[in-house]
Amino acid sequence: MMLFLIELWESVRDFMNTGGIVLYWLALVLFIMWVLMIERYLYLTTGFPKLVKTVLGNWDAREDTTSWYAHRIREAWISQANEKLNARMQLIKTMVAMCPLIGLLGTVTGMVHVFEIMANTGTGNPRLMASGISMATIPTMAGMVAALSGVFFSSRLEAKVKVASHRLVDSMPHH
């Protein structure tokens, strides 16, 4: 088991070395993105239902639910709940969008590396250029994979958030 983990770690490190420094940035962004998404999932399953319960309790306790004041107060509560529900969603979406851009950055720096080697030693040694080319292609792929992993779950998350907010609106009737 331990050996397997060490081997895994070795392969990850090899991958990072061939891909260059950009991969570390990508890993950082991916990590933050997933931490944010997991936090959102947890909030949706544990934190938000509690909030809904207190808001609904407050609403049901109100005597007046039909006047202009009541309408405004309901809207304000819904807006506050939505605010909490949608917190950091924008950031998650941005990070998903940033992943392929970081991959592209890695591609271009890799190409710069290739051409720098060409400028120094000429085209005679393709083996030297290969390191630059792997530095160019691996981040692109990694960026794509990272973005894809984020796209699916973030869109699921968004749908869930929307459903939760609609459900809240529907469960605050004017009685």
Next chain:
Amino acid sequence: MKTVLKSVVLAAGLVLTAQPVLAAAPQAKTLEQLLQDVQKDRLSDNKINKQREQEFLSARADKQALLSKAKSELAAEQARGKQLEASFADNEKQLAALEEKLTLAVGNMGEMFGVVRQVAGDAQSRFQTSIISAQYPGRDKEMKELAQSKELPELPQLEDLWFALQKEMTASGEVVKFKAPVITVDGEKKEMDVTRVGAFNLMSSDQYLVYNSESGTVDELSRQPESYMTDTVISFGKNTSGYSPLYVDPSRGTILTLMTQKVTLLERYNQGGTVGYIITGVLALGLLIVLERLIVLGGMSAAISRQRKSDTPSDNNPLGRILKVYENNRNVDVETLELKLDEAILKETPRIERGVSVIKVLAAVAPLLGLLGTVTGMIDTFQSITLFGTGDPKIMAGGISTALVTTVLGLVAALPLIFLHSIVYSRSQSLIHLVEEQAAGIIAEHAEKESK
């Protein structure tokens, strides 16, 4: 008689013909006298002839003696020649025997001298490139002499050889300080304290040096490696006891000289050219706007949260201004109040949203500018191809790397701007929600509290 007559006639003829020429010739006065003269002359002539005959005879005898003497000499020499020939052959035999004896005597020694030459040759090439020669110069010349000499090496020379090899071995395992002339980057010669680490590195107090094996001098590098490497040199030089970490060049200077060709980050940035500077300007502008927005929005939300805790509306925040509208219109009907509130909210939103879209535009412009730089760089490349052809990839590669650097800069500028835009955007959105959707609710809560 006849002969006499003849001679007389001849004499007369001679006299007659020669008279004008030989005017002084004695002339016979009479025939009688002439006869007498002739007779006298004949006598004397006979005498002379006899004498000459005698002389010849005696000379012949002499020559005969000489000839016989020479012949005897020849014989003697020939005899000597034979004798010498014999002795030469003898000597030759003796020589061959002696030579055989010599080869027998040299035996394995001949092989040994071959090995000595070979080892000396190897040592010469090794000493020439070894950085230890910076401390002990001139060793390779001694080795060269030994390797190329036709004579057999003598014992002291053999001792020198193994001593030199032993010295190289010992020196490659030690760290020493010594004084040596160093050729600086400006081309000056300076006496410096040089530290040598085995056969790997030469350093002065704060930088790496390289040994130039062609000229046999210690040179300063035209560019030192990154500071985290040279820092170890400084700490290594200051260390007096124990161990100290140090970056060592295992290729004995090759990697260090290769590092001088490495492009620094600043040089690469400058490769981007005008477009690169414009992108930097875009990034700086975007960051400034982000900073201003963060400060303003932060202050605004702080003021709003303070406003929510207090009962008296103040003028320094959007929520306070909207509450003030309500305070001023306490007694109007609900519809008029809503209109007034909407108006007040409409006034507040631009103040919150200001600049956020500019950040987004700048974030979008930066990669586009990078693309622009790429294209202009490619145009440069193709121009240089039309001028110089595709023969030299270095010319082309220079233009291409210029093109790519701008792309990198565009992305490097865009990424933080996109990220910061999302932060600023969500902050402004939450404030706008607060003002648009929650302000009315807060007013309603106030009103209800007051009516109770």
